[in-house]
Amino acid sequence: MGARKKEALEQFNRDNIITAAKELFETKGVEQTTMDDIAKYADYSKSTIYVYFKSKEDIYNSIVEDYTDVLIGELEVCIQESTDFEDSYYKMCDCLVNFEEKYPKYYASLMGEEKTTNSRKKPVLKDDKVGKELNELIKGFLEKGMASRKIRADIDIQPTVLYVWSAISGIIQVAERKKDELDESLNMNKREYLRYSFRTFYESLVRR
Amino acid sequence: MGARKKEALEQFNRDNIITAAKELFETKGVEQTTMDDIAKYADYSKSTIYVYFKSKEDIYNSIVEDYTDVLIGELEVCIQESTDFEDSYYKMCDCLVNFEEKYPKYYASLMGEEKTTNSRKKPVLKDDKVGKELNELIKGFLEKGMASRKIRADIDIQPTVLYVWSAISGIIQVAERKKDELDESLNMNKREYLRYSFRTFYESLVRR
DNA sequence: GAGTAATCAAACTATAAGTACGATAAATGA
DNA sequence: TCATTTATCGTACTTATAGTTTGATTACTC
Numbered sequence: 001m002g003a004r005k006k007e008a009l010e011q012f013n014r015d016n017i018i019t020a021a022k023e024l025f026e027t028k029g030v031e032q033t034t035m036d037d038i039a040k041y042a043d044y045s046k047s048t049i050y051v052y053f054k055s056k057e058d059i060y061n062s063i064v065e066d067y068t069d070v071l072i073g074e075l076e077v078c079i080q081e082s083t084d085f086e087d088s089y090y091k092m093c094d095c096l097v098n099f100e101e102k103y104p105k106y107y108a109s110l111m112g113e114e115k116t117t118n119s120r121k122k123p124v125l126k127d128d129k130v131g132k133e134l135n136e137l138i139k140g141f142l143e144k145g146m147a148s149r150k151i152r153a154d155i156d157i158q159p160t161v162l163y164v165w166s167a168i169s170g171i172i173q174v175a176e177r178k179k180d181e182l183d184e185s186l187n188m189n190k191r192e193y194l195r196y197s198f199r200t201f202y203e204s205l206v207r208r
Numbered sequence: 209m210g211a212r213k214k215e216a217l218e219q220f221n222r223d224n225i226i227t228a229a230k231e232l233f234e235t236k237g238v239e240q241t242t243m244d245d246i247a248k249y250a251d252y253s254k255s256t257i258y259v260y261f262k263s264k265e266d267i268y269n270s271i272v273e274d275y276t277d278v279l280i281g282e283l284e285v286c287i288q289e290s291t292d293f294e295d296s297y298y299k300m301c302d303c304l305v306n307f308e309e310k311y312p313k314y315y316a317s318l319m320g321e322e323k324t325t326n327s328r329k330k331p332v333l334k335d336d337k338v339g340k341e342l343n344e345l346i347k348g349f350l351e352k353g354m355a356s357r358k359i360r361a362d363i364d365i366q367p368t369v370l371y372v373w374s375a376i377s378g379i380i381q382v383a384e385r386k387k388d389e390l391d392e393s394l395n396m397n398k399r400e401y402l403r404y405s406f407r408t409f410y411e412s413l414v415r416r
Numbered sequence: 417g418a419g420t421a422a423t424c425a426a427a428c429t430a431t432a433a434g435t436a437c438g439a440t441a442a443a444t445g446a
Numbered sequence: 447t448c449a450t451t452t453a454t455c456g457t458a459c460t461t462a463t464a465g466t467t468t469g470a471t472t473a474c475t476c
Contacts, residue, residue: 034432045455050434112385152411156404158394162386163379163405170378171371177320178370186366196364197371203360204412242463253424258465 014052017042021059067106085145093198100172111169171197222260225250229267275314293353301406319377379405
């Protein structure tokens with residue numbers, strides 16, 4: 001078989017396995033899904049699964065990478081869709097919120113939460129795509145705000161990239177976890193609360 | 209045996225086990241510590257461990273609760289130590305940073321990160337002490353800032369409690385995880401970066 | 417000293433990740 | 447065509463660890 005076809009076939013198999021695992025992870029949860037489950041559902045023998053992936057964690061990480069690409073794509077749209085800095089800001093926030101709601105587990109992972117190391121093996125370290133591409137993305141976004149003189153003059157773009165990222169992801173994750181308490185004690189739904197938080201946070205970035 | 213003494217003895221045993229587990233968790237890591245390890249180190253038989261705790265997770269949660277109390281105590285001091293709002297703010301931030309550096313795992317837990325559910329049993333749900341006591345603490349802190357007219361007039365205290373909490377804990381956690389990249393690409397150490405972030409974040413709260 | 421409660425040691429169960437290995441089937445290539 | 451290689455399969459095995467069971471032992475109480 002030509003190296004060309006062979007590689008395509010390998011990719012096809014990997015994709016199959018990932019697709020199956022994705023579905024199982026989303027319906028049953030990652031921990032509750034066993035390698036036998038994946039093998040059965042993907043219609044491969046367990047041994048073959050281990051030909052394509054080193055471990056369950058390896059499969060999981062591949063999925064996270066996939067979703068990372070999706071998220072980055074969506075965020076890019078938010079930024080390009082509008083020329084107004086403030087508008088882009090809220091669009092990006094909404095985009096992250098939607099993503100978190102759809103894939104809370106993956107969101108947490110690509111935000112850098114501790115890996116699921118159920119494995120007996122050493123963890124598979126993935127090169128931090130998020131840290132690179134996303135960095136550039138947010139940096140571009142902030143530069144736009146700088147150029148349009150929306151952003152405070154004393155803001156230093158480089159550290160602010162991480163600052164914005166970490167604060168917003170913290171806000172989103174906690175909002176999700178505490179949404180019930182939010183409802184009960186503040187009678188404010190999650191969306192309202194997030195709107196308020198994003199608006200307040202925006203004030204730390206812009207001139208007044 | 210009197211109920212009085214009996215209860216004290218039970219508490220004594222629980223404490224012993226917790227102390228041993230704490231040490232092991234901190235040196236070997238939580239996942240790497242087995243129940244047999246704990247039993248051996250605490251000098252009880254495994255069966256007895258299970259008399260006092262339902263599961264490994266139960267032990268872990270008890271420890272988290274302990275540390276929660278410690279953290280709350282420390283934060284209280286920060287607030288009472290100074291009458292100045294800004295000063296209190298930075299003291300609290302430092303306090304959280306120190307705590308995170310000492311006990312990253314516990315910090316993540318009491319910040320609400322997903323539980324370590326290695327167990328086959330249903331997770332032990334702990335009543336969210338953090339969510340109550342800490343809430344009150346931060347609320348008091350914000351009220352101080354409100355009273356001294358430091359805080360922006362359009363700030364609504366209730367949701368701001370959660371806002372401040374979640375943003376700051378996000379910032380701290382990401383700073384820890386990305387501290388190497390911080391050093392390399394921004395040549396800024398973690399402390400400097402955090403200082404910058406806390407200062408910037410402060411601007412979202414106060415009048416200018 | 418009989419009865420009760422706490423503790424123990426050790427074997428056992430269950431579950432799941434990852435491995436080993438021989439069998440089978442399918443593509444390749446002389 | 448037939449031999450060789452390659453992918454896949456299935457099954458059984460290994461290992462690790464949480465949690466359970468049991469029956470013995472110790473110690474405390476009345």
